[in-house]
Amino acid sequence: MAFVAPQSPVMPITPEPAPGTSQAPTPKNGRLMEWLTHWSIERRVLAGFGLVFAGIVVISAISYRNTSVLIENSRLDSKSHELVQLLESVSEALDATERGHRRYLVTGEESYLKFYRSTVEQMPEYLRYLRGLTNEWPEQQSRVATLEALIDRQLDAEARAITRREKDGYEAVRHLALSGAAKNELERIHSVMTELDGAEQRALQARVRQSAGSTRNTIALLGLGALLQLVLLASVYFLIHHDVTERRRVAAELENRGELLQAANKELEAFSYSVSHDLRAPLRHIDGYAALLSKAAGEALNDKARRYLQTISDSAKQMGQLIDDLLVFSRMGRQDMLRTTVNLDQLVKTVLHDLHLDLQGRTISWTMSPLPLVLGDPAMLRQVFVNLITNALKFTATRPEAKIEIGATKRNPSEVEIFVRDNGVGFDMQYVNKLFGVFQRLHRSDEFEGTGIGLANVRRIIHRHGGRTWAEGALDQGATFYFSLPVARSLK
């Protein structure tokens, strides 16, 4: 077991990479694609922009850094060049001083000390300058310090030699005049200067290499950035093109459908016209001839036969009513709509006034809340209230006291909801979807009269106004019919 255990985690690893690399990306890519296609076009464009933008930011940052390095390098370069030049000047000055000094020691000629004096005078300035040029590089700085000490010592030795020559004459300084007052120091000075110069040259070369590298780097990155931007532009073009093509296609299809719809509407109009004209004629004939028959043979007929004739007449009349209702319904959908401000309170008052004959002999308790002003077609909205109120009256006929409530609620600012509530026979919520259908009835015709077109008309009118209709109720518990109407901006 102890041998198996360490092997078991190792074993699966070897076969795994093969399927892992070849199969894993496929579902991952698939999921990614699925995920992307679920995105809206705006989101995809934004994501693309975001990616490319991030790329451009990174490229810009790196380019900025590279360019700063270049600027810094060129600053350091100019410092190095100055240093190299300065070293040369110092070296020349020291050489000239040494030569002049030795000539003075030999000849005692004061004019040979001109270089010595000017060097002594200028040296502190030179050294300060040197320190300034090497202040960023401690290694060079320490070399400068060494140099300073050596120059001090050399100038010091020369000063002493000059004093002895003045005091004791040529013989006293003869050996110094031949070899130089501070020969060792001068040699060391030269070697330190060579070191300084060498280090500076090496640093220069390194910086040149670095600058070249970062320049190449920057060029490559800028190229990449340009490429990214091209990709961005291309994809934006592609997306917009795709979107625009899609929109054009949809618009063309919409137009096409609109034309089809218009043709269908025309056909429907022709159909309802011919229904209104041709279907009613035979009905009139059935009723007419039945009446003529009962008049001509009325005496000879028995009760049963007379009842049959009556049924024929009644059926013809009922079908005539159905056709008339259907025509009203169809006209409601085609009729041009007015859009004016409608005072619903006023509208309900006139409707109730017109219905006063139906109200006679009934005990009704009305509850009226104030109704809002809405935009719409007054005649059509009147039809809505006529239908809803006659419905409420009809289905409360069996109640000793009918309770009818009309009111409005405003659940959101863009629409008003108006309801007509009654305590009538109600309906089973299971059939609520049938309520607003054409010729849909939830009661037998011998219970409550009507063809079943009223609520269909209500729905059609409210839909044309841009509103909705719905109902709530329970069997034997009354019903509430709602409709919503959009509120016009000016009426809010």
Place this chain on the structure above:
Amino acid sequence: MTTVKPILLAEDNPRDAELALAAMEEHHIADKVVVCHDGAEVLDYLYCRGAFASREPGNPVVVFLDLKMPKVDGLEVLRTIKSDVTLKPIPVVMLTSSREECDLAQSYALGANAYVVKPVEFHQFITAVKELSVFWGIINEPPPDSSASTN
């Protein structure tokens, strides 16, 4: 009484014509009714040509005009009547099944004197036809017969 002016009933459907006549019979005006079965026949009657070339001259007291008729339809007949100086005074009552707004509007625009939708219910139909016949055939004073004076 020989020159009693007739009522012209333009009705392509023989059953509708029969029912209309049955309604008029009660008021004993059915015998004064001339029935035409299409628009062309109506125009023939009004202009005394074709089958009516030998009829007694003079305009009918009223024309009951169906909208939908073979050959020449009701609106066309109406247009002809109302654009002819001698026929123009004849009262024209549209008697039709159509309650379509466009038919109503067009009829009145062309100068119809009345527009009656035939009720499906026979009693209503009979009442309508009777009342129309009584009003236009008996109560209403027809325009002076200009064609008679020219003859």
